[in-house]
Amino acid sequence: MTETAPTRKQNLRKNSLERRERGKLELRRTILEAAVGLFERQGGFENFSLRQVAEEIGYSATTIYLHFADKEELIFHVALEGFKAFGEQLEAAYAHSDDVLLRLRLVGRAYLNFALENPIHYRLMFMQRGDFLERKPPGGQVSVIDSFGILRRAVEAAMKAGALDPGDPQAVAGLLWTHVHGVAALHIATPYFPKEQAEGLFEWSMTIAARGLGARAL
Amino acid sequence: MTETAPTRKQNLRKNSLERRERGKLELRRTILEAAVGLFERQGGFENFSLRQVAEEIGYSATTIYLHFADKEELIFHVALEGFKAFGEQLEAAYAHSDDVLLRLRLVGRAYLNFALENPIHYRLMFMQRGDFLERKPPGGQVSVIDSFGILRRAVEAAMKAGALDPGDPQAVAGLLWTHVHGVAALHIATPYFPKEQAEGLFEWSMTIAARGLGARAL
DNA sequence: CAATTTACATAACGCCGTTAAGTTTGTCAA
């Protein structure tokens, strides 16, 4: 087993493989972006077709199958990108303050903001395809459980600091989840809760929950 | 213009028309029920087809178009039946007690129960096709606004009786709606809130909201 | 340069919603 510098041929082969891999990933990206574009243009994924995606990006429909097993998997990966961005925004909110109560409020705001700014993704992730929540993402990517974990940790920390009455952090996090989801989901699904009203209801809900959970102020 | 008893002929004609009208309504019923059956069997209306409905009831697919303008209208009428049952159950809960606070709680329970017992309808009505909420039902049927009105009236009465802090009943009703919808929607869309847990969270939410809204007890 | 693999496209299958064009069956005036 001799340790020698790679020959020109070996380098060429390696770089060639890399280049082709890059091209492959690029097309995958292109497909995903075209799909998201279609989702947004038609306000949902119900009436979008692989053939439309293919037409838009200038490939035949069957080429998509070289990058995604089927339509379902393409949609799933759109949702996955949503979960990733969602988790990152919650994390950022969590890291933004050391005040345990303010942090909790910021995480809640980040949650609502994601829903307000990405209604198509939110709908897909939490209203239409909740089964995606439990579907194992490929290659150890983050799943939504981690996102819920952020909220739970924020609750836990607030309890430990005495800013919230002691209790089951998981349960309290669940309660808060239903509150903010209620506002977000009705905002997205119905015409009765436009942005400003949804934001107002969210603040109100947080205040009420804070009182009910023993917070001095939230 | 003489007033005479209807001739045999006239009676026959009238009854014949009635009979055929009855047959028409019966087939319409049959179609609707077959559609609901398919919804329930496949857990949603996303993958159901008119041709499946037709096959199930023993008619050709095109016959459905004699009773519904298109697939959309058939689905809409399934939702309409949901809205009707929903409104009736809220009304019944409202009428069940004279205690303004208990009544509020009962209306909330009725709302949650409808969602727990009719997840497919609830999903259709409040999670997927919120646009149906504003679509005028044919022939002066009830719309969901009336259902929201029940909740608002319950809040109003509780305020007038001094059982809740004074405020905008519409806004408070909206707040309560987001709370119960949050629980119901997450129960239906995700695997994380099974029945018992959803019910527990609902009670908890109500208690917290009551405290936050100035109720003595709820 | 020949063999092989990669990256695509074409054709086809069965299903879909929907419309157009029949066909049967019942009604009704004469």
Next chain:
DNA sequence: TTGACAAACTTAACGGCGTTATGTAAATTG
């Protein structure tokens, strides 16, 4: 009773869909 007419229904067809099998031209490899 008959013949026109309308109602209730079916069959055929169109274009679009997801998906698979098959072909093909180009890139890669030995």
